[in-house]
Amino acid sequence: MFDLTLAELAKGLQKREFSSAELTQAYLNRIHDKDSLYNSYISVCDEQALQQAAAADARIAQGDAGPFTGLPIAHKDLFCTKGIKTSCGSRMLDNFISPYDATLVSRFNEAGAVTLGKTNMDEFAMGSSTENSYYGPSRNPWDTERVPGGSSGGSAVAVSARLAPATTGSDTGGSIRQPAALCGITGIKPTYGRVSRYGMVAYASSLDQAGPMTRTAEDAAMMLQVMAGADPLDSTCAEQPVPDYMAGLNTPLAGLKIGLPKEFFAEELDPAIAEQVQNAIREYEKLGASVQEISLPNTRLSIPAYYILAPAEASSNLSRFDGVRYGYRCTDPKDLEDLYKRSRGEGFGSEVQRRILVGTYALSEGYYDAYYRKAQQIRRLIQQDYINALQQVDVIMGPTTPHPAFRIGEKSNDPVSMYMEDIFTLSLNLAGLPGMSIPCGQTAGLPVGLQIIGNYFAEAKLLNVAHQFQLATDWHKQTPAGI
């Protein structure tokens, strides 16, 4: 049962081969049994999950079920869930029970999904390893001494270790795609504005985007179908109609034009990863695609631009965590300033504090033009690079990450080397484009991710391109040893 994809589980439920209650109980049992090894969950919601499953079974019995009714999933712990702790991986929100559901969570609830629990993450989605969680690091199922990537590490691990059929994640600079690559699963960051941000705790508002993390592209299409679409509660959410993502999955790829940015195959790329990605490209050629080299000349500027803009927005977004209304409050503050300083000093971890400080500095009077404004200009250049490239090709492909999963602790004291792990993913958030990572090989027993980038709102195309690869290969079916 644990090897079944979402699509297969949906069929099983519809054919009454098993009930949602049975399926949910089996997953809950497995989480309680195995997750101590992986630390992929922050909260497990047995009682609520079983209630939702019972309700789903009733709907199925009444013939009132939709395609998602009864399917168990887990949410990254930055999506607000009514009545369930939403911690954001932070001591700051360790006591925060949201009084409302995020739009994305409501949509899954209305579709009849079952929430198994909330997954581990880098604190406030800041990190590339899930080591910055107040609840301890999640462990990569392919090698538990290694990181799963981040910040949606718990969501990637849960799917990879078969502790959830599918999960939600969020991607501000690669936080869906990078852990998907490192854990050997499928993840898609949709176009900025495709999925509502209402109820998703903000890190960097102009870059944050929620997306699915699944075993297959087909499952990602099922998930995105539920998540995508306009939301009156989020002004930045696009009005663009949502296509039927399942309908286009089987379109043949003959004539597909693939662009390979030369900057993505530069010296920082691990040769073993380059080899796996090249193999995948050859597979696409077999499927009828043509390949050409393209250039995204400002790729290298994406790291400095991102690490100005994201912290700048974060420094403002995280101001609301002040110990006044909810969340962590220091004991016995002697005055208002002490309340602020100690609540925030004790409630936030070091990476969050670092980014708040960087962002505060970048927005300060006298530095705004040199940092924030300059970074915005670079952002437009990067966006223009992609727009130019996507006039020549249908999709852009390359590695998701420069290296496979690294060891826990290996980069924790070297933030810049940690930031470099996001070199291939950051620029997409700056441009607002959709991108996907799918498993495309292995090196030394660790998964390698292929990144597929498309034009604005071309999620259906990305899912189609990924699905065709998964029909022809079985990298997505590889399971870590001991699972």
Added chain:
Amino acid sequence: MEWETVIGLEIHAQLSTNTKIFSGASTAFGAEPNTQACAVDLALPGTLPVFNENALRMAVMFGLAVNAEIGKRSVFDRKNYFYPDLPKGYQTTQLAEPIVGPGYIDIELDDGTTRRVRIHHAHLEEDAGKSLHEDFHGMSGIDLNRAGTPLVEIVSEPDMRTAKEASAYARKIHAIITTLGICDGNMAEGSMRCDCNVSVRPKGQEALGTRTELKNINSFRFIERAIETEVARQIDLIEDGGRVIQETRLYDPERNETRSMRSKEEANDYRYFPCPDLLPVIIDDTYIEQIRAELPELPDARKARFVSEFGLSEYDAAVLSAYHAQADYFEQVTRVAGDAKQAANWVMGELAKNLNQKDLDIKESPVSADQLGGLIARIKDDTITGKIAKQVFEIMWAEGGSADEIIEAKGLRQVTDTGAIEAIVDQVITECTTQVDQYKAAEPDKRGKMLGFFMGQIMKASQGKANPGQVQGLLKQKLDALCD
């Protein structure tokens, strides 16, 4: 040395939208603390703002009313600072691209001249909550009902030179926003608040002196007093060899002094940047022209009409048009009474006196415009005398009822029956023999002045109801007959 004062005003006006600028919570004043604050106003994690288009419409109305350029693209920025009643840790406001650009209004000065005050810009922003420092046993309470209430901040150029000009400007802005119906103008409740930037410079000097900002002044009278006090402080300071420092000061109306709140050095670096949660607001000419077409008559136009249509004096027209509710009231009285001058006299006189005594807004007047109009109509058609009318008004104010009902019930109808009046005149002449003899003895050209005594006696005897014109005619006729 002769000093010149330079004043600029920042006026915050709460817009009369039903819901907040970025959330669906109600904006009604006076609810129990924190009952009108939703998840967005509390800045719960994950919440996002959605711009209330009604606030946009009202800001555009204001811009058109002050002859301003309207920003076809306006952008919300975040102003970052920590304070317990600022839930998000930033205020959403507009800095570089406000909705209302440069404009102006003309204010009337006491000497009858007008002065043009330029408006630098006006922008939309959200109000903060309130910190309550009493009644919490050493702790502070936070009420977030006000958090997220839409404000338009109106920033003038430093074009005012006296405290009187500053208050005239504030009154004019008040008249405009209340006429537009975009703000209730209630200064006591904080619906309109005023910060005054004040500096002094030697007369003739072009460069501006160092300014101080006087915060949150909540009446027109306090605007004048605060500025006068601050100007005196600055001049004293400079003449004693000191130097004005740029700072924010609080006006204390009880002690009539200003006190330092914070200096520029202590001021926050607000780290403004465009709010990434809100899209730029884009509007087109059609939108603007539609609003322009729906604008109500503005105070200046109304004043001019009061002069041309009703023949009021400039002064009366200015007073009556300054507050739209009063102007509406006056027009309705005029309509019912059929006499604008009498209507103006009553609204500015008897009615205003009574409202002031009870500290009531004209909208709360116990006497409606229709009642007052009905009363004036009865004076005009000689049903009652002006003197009796004041009695009727007092009854109306205290007990209600129409003029006709009161006149009937109290038997106040004017006596116009010649026979009845004649009887009273005869009676008074018979009783006041001394005065009649004096009248007869007087030179004919002095007699006119002596009629007053008899008039008084007759009116008293008739309980004020005798028609004074008729009385005077009969009286003169009868006395003169005695002299022949």
